[in-house]
Amino acid sequence: MQPEQIAAYLRTRMPDARDIAVSSLARIPGGASRETWTFDARWSADGREVERAFILRRDPPASLLESNNDLEFELYTALAESGIPVPHVHWIERDGSALERPFYIMERLAGASDARTLVASPEWAGVRPTIIRQKAAILAQIHAFDIAPLRSLDRPPAPEAAALHEVERWQGTMRADTLEPQPVLEMALSWLKRHLPPPPQRLALVHADYRTGNFLYDTSGITGVLDWEMAHAGDPVEDLGWVCIKSWRWAGDERVGGLCSRDEFIRLYEDAGGVKVDRDALKFWEVLGNLKLAVIFISGTQSIVAGKTPDLLLAVTAFVNPGIEAEIMGLIA
Secondary structure: OOHHHHHHHHHHHOOOOEEEEEEEEEEEOOOOOOEEEEEEEEEEEOOEEEEEEEEEEEOOOOOOOOOOHHHHHHHHHHHOOOOOOOOOEEEEEOOOOOOOOOEEEEEOOOOEOOHHHHHHOHHHOOOHHHHHHHHHHHHHHHHHOOOOOOOOOOOOOOHHHHHHHHHHHHHHHHHHHOOOOOHHHHHHHHHHHHOOOOOOOOOEEEOOOOOOOOEEEEOOEEEEEOOOOOOEEEOOHHHHHHHHOHHHOOOOOOOEOOOEOHHHHHHHHHHOOOOOOOHHHHHHHHHHHHHHHHHHHHHHHHHHHOOOOOOHHHHHHHHOHHHHHHHHHHHHO
């Protein structure tokens, strides 16, 4: 992808703009489901010079998980006036003719996203307490958001079906993508079906990848919540279970997200208006969160073996699963 291609596309979207120029195009490393590119654009309009910073999210040839551009675009649009910090989205293209594959473009927010820097660097020690409180409060806001207008959102038929709906979703993905028997994950699936939690009072918006590393932050705190591609309607405790899994304890200790104790995060979340967290239900969703991550890595491995992509990020994921399986066995022992 070249700057000239993006400039040509912008000309179709901003016909009144003149002298559109794109610069500083660079791919941001990482990302489980699609490529993320950053660029700056400059143009003339109404006799003045305009400069904006953008993010472009483009479908890759293959990824760790299947995702839906329309869902993420719809969510960003719906959440724009909610008080939940998200970037403003501009345009979505579904046929891929302009830049080889489908994509959408949104504003680039200020802030960093590196989880390890946030939890370990002395530079961020003063702002970490603010970020902890905001992380919990924003999650409570997400779970309170009205999902009725969200047409692209996957949802179970009723609240009492939420847990089994997610178990069967990840069971289906695992069995479709695995290249070898998965005895530990099959054991986990059996355990999950025998320990379904009480249903939520209502179906909530579940971010489904709400972790340190998927929000932007600066010295003021959290500036934006990103990566909504796995969002769906379900049990809000699912997000709490994902927050708690070992893979996101970036400080190498028991602090969830590398930021605070489990009890503190749950207290802050509940105090901010989040649902009351049942600890047995939390354990169920933590087990499922670990299984989900293992299945995502299985899908990445399958993409490599099938020759869909040479992406090294996907190639190394197979080496992570033994540790996740050990964590699952410890949780359900």
